[in-house]
Amino acid sequence: MAERCGSLLEACRRLATEPGLRPILGGTDLMVASPHERARQGRWLDLSCFDEMRGIAERGGSVWIGAATTFTALQADASIRRHFPALVAAASEVGGWQIQNRATLGGNVANASPAGDSLPVLAVLEAVVVLGSAAGDRLVERRVPYAGFHVGYRATALAPGEVILGFELPLPGPGLEQRFQKVGTRQAQAISKVVVALAGRCAGGRVQTLRLAAGSVAATPVRLRQAESAAVGLELAAAAEAAGSAARQETTPIDDVRSTAAYRSAVLGRVVRRLVLSLTPDSE
Amino acid sequence: MTDHPTLAFEVNGEARECNASPEMRLLDCLRYDFGLTGSKEGCGEGECGACTVLLDGQPVLSCLVPVGQCAGRRVETVEAIAEKDPELVERMTETGGIQCGACTPGIVVTLYSLRQANPEASREEIRRALAGNLCRCTGYEGIFRALEDGHG
Numbered sequence A: 001m002a003e004r005c006g007s008l009l010e011a012c013r014r015l016a017t018e019p020g021l022r023p024i025l026g027g028t029d030l031m032v033a034s035p036h037e038r039a040r041q042g043r044w045l046d047l048s049c050f051d052e053m054r055g056i057a058e059r060g061g062s063v064w065i066g067a068a069t070t071f072t073a074l075q076a077d078a079s080i081r082r083h084f085p086a087l088v089a090a091a092s093e094v095g096g097w098q099i100q101n102r103a104t105l106g107g108n109v110a111n112a113s114p115a116g117d118s119l120p121v122l123a124v125l126e127a128v129v130v131l132g133s134a135a136g137d138r139l140v141e142r143r144v145p146y147a148g149f150h151v152g153y154r155a156t157a158l159a160p161g162e163v164i165l166g167f168e169l170p171l172p173g174p175g176l177e178q179r180f181q182k183v184g185t186r187q188a189q190a191i192s193k194v195v196v197a198l199a200g201r202c203a204g205g206r207v208q209t210l211r212l213a214a215g216s217v218a219a220t221p222v223r224l225r226q227a228e229s230a231a232v233g234l235e236l237a238a239a240a241e242a243a244g245s246a247a248r249q250e251t252t253p254i255d256d257v258r259s260t261a262a263y264r265s266a267v268l269g270r271v272v273r274r275l276v277l278s279l280t281p282d283s284e
Numbered sequence B: 001m002t003d004h005p006t007l008a009f010e011v012n013g014e015a016r017e018c019n020a021s022p023e024m025r026l027l028d029c030l031r032y033d034f035g036l037t038g039s040k041e042g043c044g045e046g047e048c049g050a051c052t053v054l055l056d057g058q059p060v061l062s063c064l065v066p067v068g069q070c071a072g073r074r075v076e077t078v079e080a081i082a083e084k085d086p087e088l089v090e091r092m093t094e095t096g097g098i099q100c101g102a103c104t105p106g107i108v109v110t111l112y113s114l115r116q117a118n119p120e121a122s123r124e125e126i127r128r129a130l131a132g133n134l135c136r137c138t139g140y141e142g143i144f145r146a147l148e149d150g151h152g
């Protein structure tokens, strides 16, 4: 981490070839370790200053968000506020102010905790994860749809030496409403018990489009596909009931130190039902 | 062992250098290399806020910042902030915002920073800003008033 910047190509090359070298952005996950553990983790390579990982910009039909964007920056950005209110809501609930000033979207996704707050939001917004790696003397990009990024418990599609450059979020169509809800303990505490994100739209009192995703209810953040299809086409109140019970059936949360499976499952059902019910019956 | 490149950054308005490993915590560099012991280590895990300092004007947890990421940047600690805003510290003592004092340096840095950003912060805004600063003693009422009593 000593050398500030240099080239991203060189950084990717080193990550691919030097065992024990790990990328760092805000450090709010990596630094939570005793000095002893940190010494064992090996060395870190600072990615926070690469231009390729910075900025927020509308490009064609989507918005680019650099991996190094902090949750504070996300909340302040006019384009994010306008198009992605659920992402703003999630950003404002990641830890406290000091954490939000350092924690990044890229770090949250790469860390791949099933409880990461932004993850279900990126899932319902159908983000594309843009990855970069060194191929000879060129930096090559690879685009992975969010649904294929989390492949198992804390496992991602990132290949060795590959880094997240940023995210492309398709602009939401007209009338697409977004919701985010986190059920946790204390706001600034690291881990939620259940997180749910929704993107959807009704027409004529019936659910027309629905995307739902949840965190902390499985080994990875998950799209609630059965809840989605159970609800589409139904009148709003019935859709909310159907989505809530399908969501409980399609997930198998675990017991752990923070909560029990039964509690998580009950909360998931209720939150999904309430979020669906909060849609505007006729968005035209 | 000591072939670390020199890291240069600004601390409380002065240019400082440190030869530590870039993975070292900013908190340790401030306390042990620079003798700035105002920033406290409560938890060392990002949960308590006692180690809060300003990095380029933004409150951050110095126990989670590797000093290598401070190169070329500006750090301000409670020592400088107490000098810039002695009234805030004074009011903390008057309102009962300080009991054991373990949380106080971090709280002062966060409150100062909030007032820079938002001079008339509401109770709700103060509460949100302090979500990452734990105080086990005061119940926060005196802390909120220490800022509110300074509103214009």
Ligand SMILES: Cc1cc2nc3c(=O)[nH]c(=O)nc-3n(C[C@H](O)[C@H](O)[C@H](O)COP(=O)(O)OP(=O)(O)OC[C@H]3O[C@@H](n4cnc5c(N)ncnc54)[C@H](O)[C@@H]3O)c2cc1C
Pocket (backbone or CB within 6 Å): A022, A023, A024, A025, A026, A027, A028, A029, A030, A031, A032, A047, A067, A093, A094, A095, A096, A099, A102, A103, A104, A105, A106, A107, A108, A109, A110, A111, A115, A116, A117, A118, A158, A162, A163, A164, A165, A187, A188, A189, A190, A191, A192, B045, B046, B047
């Ligand atoms: C007190 C506290 C409260 C917290 N609260 C929450 C919360 O409420 N919700 C929540 O979701 N999280 C929370 N967190 C966890 C953490 O803040 C987030 O996961 C944060 O987004 C991580 O981002 P970072 O930039 O700090 O990551 P870092 O710590 O820098 O990196 C995290 C991981 O990602 C890897 N990485 C970083 N950048 C890249 C990249 N570009 N490409 C590939 N890999 C990369 C690193 O090697 C590391 O494994 C909390 C943490 C603390 C300490």
Ligand code: FES
Pocket (backbone or CB within 6 Å): B040, B041, B042, B043, B044, B045, B046, B047, B048, B049, B050, B051, B052, B061, B062, B063, B064
């Ligand atoms: S010591 Fe840094 S947050 Fe507790």
Ligand code: FES
Pocket (backbone or CB within 6 Å): B097, B098, B099, B100, B101, B102, B103, B104, B134, B135, B136, B137, B138
């Ligand atoms: S005064 Fe004791 S923790 Fe705040």
